[in-house]
Amino acid sequence: MAIKKVLVVSRFTMLPSFVRLAIVLSPFTFAADAASPKVKAAAEPSVDTMKSVVLEISSDAYEGRAPGGPGEDKTIAYLVQHFARLGLKPGNNGSWFQNVPLVEINAKNVSALSFTGGKTPVSAAYGPEMVIGTYRTTQPHIDVKDSPVVFVGYGINAPEKGWNDYAGLDVKGKTVVILVNDPDYETEGLTGPFNGRAMTYYGRWTYKYEEAARQGAAAAIIVHDTVPAAYGWNVVQSSWTGAQHVADSADGNAGQSAAIGWVQKDKAAALFASAGLDLEAQMAAAKKPGFKAVPLTGVVANVSFDNEFRKHSSKNVVALLPGKTRPDEYVLYSAHWDHLGRCEAAPDGDDICNGAVDNATGTAALVALAEANVKAGPTDRSQIFLAVTAEESGLLGSAYYGDNPVFPFARTVGGVNMDALSVAGLAKNVVVIGKGKSQLDAYLDRALAAQGRVATQEPTPEKGYYYRSDHFSFAKHGLPMLYFEGGEDLVKGGTAAGMAAAEDYTKNRYHGPKxxxxxxxxxxxxxxDLNLYYTVGRDLANSSDWPNWVDGDEFRGIRDKDRAGQ
Structure with missing residues (x-):
């Protein structure tokens, strides 16, 4: 879901899923016992291929596939070997790679985050109680000293919604304490100032830091709360400790806050109590329109740490299957190949975050889909197989491609993104992230109908999954992208089994060594699901359609402007 390699706590509290596409799916029915449903495709993508790819790139030999290390070298070489053997073409002007300039940051000598000046001092230890880092790439020592603390609610400045948590406030040099998610995330329905229960981008932690920097804050600290964050502290800790990656920039990201991080909720409660405030009462007040930021009078923050920097170019892998009649029109398949590398060790000492589900499965899907498409023969339009880097650092690889597309977005028809496929078994549904946003839904609905399955809305829209995977980087540039996850209504065990599997994965494996x-x-x-991806992709690549976002969608105007020039 991203600073550096920072937690892009990418998406899933439900076990995410694999997206598959089949050119022709034979009817799919759920027998009474539903023990062995048949899902066939004319050139069915191979699960055996997927198994071999996942087993290989999630092995300890790949050291968790961190960008910029030996795990990256092995991963991208392995992918190129497969794509070349299949007969695909290097997609970037004769190269398999698109260089993505990054800076690796290792924090050293991290002090506690301390708050003094209140009734009692409060201190949070690095790792178990708080995490801290920086986007700044030319500052070897960060020292936030005696910085006045201000509670800014949800840290949102949204003029179009008449909401500004920073109204009348000067936070230059100050430490802002921020709540995660949107003010109306507890709403039952989907209506409210911030779409009710469905998270907007204003709710993402990435936005919180962006806005704090625009306001001039010296430090920005988000209060971790499991429900609105959609993941436990274990995810925060494993994602924010160890080597982190940020996008390189000419000014070294000098305009960013010096320090950004998270603090455990109980520590935040102690901080507020030291200032004579009640955290729960302030959280309730922050949900209401007209909320005014609250200075923690007399309380100052202190934290310091050293940074070791290494500039390097990580790589997106770009493979092309040229079209036979309209090769200058493109359909995009995307998945991120990276994971967290070495991370917080498990009790047994295992410190490699292998990322088998997240996202060796999506990467393997790219290979299996490429293989199936080669066997079936080229489509009218060209097909792009894009494995991006540094998703776990904040969608950095896809963002770089979005800003520097190898194939013009105006000539790219649309695509599918695959992130963390579900290995919990066959479900009667798929969960579409951003259902109803684009005309690509119709392609998926047709493929699902052939399987006897259905597309459903996200059961937890407050978790903001739409903004937590690589499709978002392309949607921001107007490209219609389809992203769905394996459903929770399992053929074997129903919704109870599906939710139990999702909870088990999130609690025990997601962003961890297991x-x-x-x-x-x-x-x-x-x-x-793989057959679905295959069907949707080939249908799109053989059609003459140019699916768009629906009228009124946030990305429609961008797409219309882009296509108008063609």
Missing amino acids: DEYDPNWDWSGVQA
């Missing part, structure tokens, strides 16, 4: 390949995984859902 996200490892398991020979006992149930691949039936992967096969069905």
Whole structure:
């Protein structure tokens, strides 16, 4: 879901899923016992191929596939070997790679985050109680000293909604304490100043830091709360400690806050109590229109740490299957190949975050889809297979491609993004992230109908999954992208089994050392979803359609302007 490699706590509290596409799916029915549903495609993508790819790139030999290390070298070489053997073409002007300039930052000698000047001093230890870092790439020492503390609610400045948590406030040199998510995330429906229960980009932690920097804050600290964050502290800790990556820039990101991080909620409660305030009462007040920021009178923050920097170019892998009649029109498949590398060790000492589900499965899907498309023969339009880097650092690889597209977005028809496919078994549904946003939904609906399955809305729109994977980087540039996850209504066990599997993954494996390949995984859902991706992709690549965002969507204007020039 991103600073540096920072937590892009990418998406999933429900076990995410694999997206598959089949050129022709034979009817799919759920038998009474639903034990062995048949999902066939004319040139069905191979789950065996997927298994071999996932097993390989999630092994300890790849050291968690961190950008800029030996794990990257092995991963991209492995992908190129597969794409070349299949007969795909290097997609970037004769090269398989698009260089993505990054800076790796290692924080050293991190002090506690301390608050003094209140009734009692409060201190949060690095790791178990708080995490801290910086976007600044030319500042070897960060020292936030005696910085006045201000609670800015949800840290939102949204003029179009008449909402400004920074109204009348000067936070230059100050430390702002911020709540995660939107003010109306607890709303039952989807109406409210910030779309009710459905998170907007204003709710993402990435936005919180962006706005704090625009306001001139010296430090920005988000209060971790499991429900609105959509993940536990274990995810924050494993994602924000160790080597981090940020996009390189000419000014070294000098305009960013000096320090950004998270603090455990109980520590935030102690901080507020030291200032004579009640955290829960202030959180409730922050949900209401007209909220005014609250200075923690007399309280100042202190934190310091050293930074070691290494500039390097990570790589997006770009493979092309040329079209036979309209090769200058493109359909895009995307998945991120990276993960967290070495991370906070498990109790058994294992410190490699292998990222088997997240996202060796999506990367393997790219290979399986490329293989199936080669076997079926080229489509009218060209097909792009894009494996991006540094998703776990804040969608950095896809963002770089979005700003520097190898293939013009005006000539790219649309695409599908695959992130963390579900290995919990076959589901009767798929969950579409951003359902109803674009005309690509119709392609998916047709493919699902052939399987006897359905598309459903996100059951947890407050978690903001739409803004937590690489499709968002392309949507921002107007490109219609389809992103769905394996559904929670499993053929074997129903919704209860699906939610239990999702909870188990989030709690015990997501962004941790135990996200490892398991020979006992149930691949039936992967096969069905993979066929969907294949069908949607080939239908799109053989059509003359140019699907758009629906009228009124936030990205419609960008797409219309882009296409108007063609």
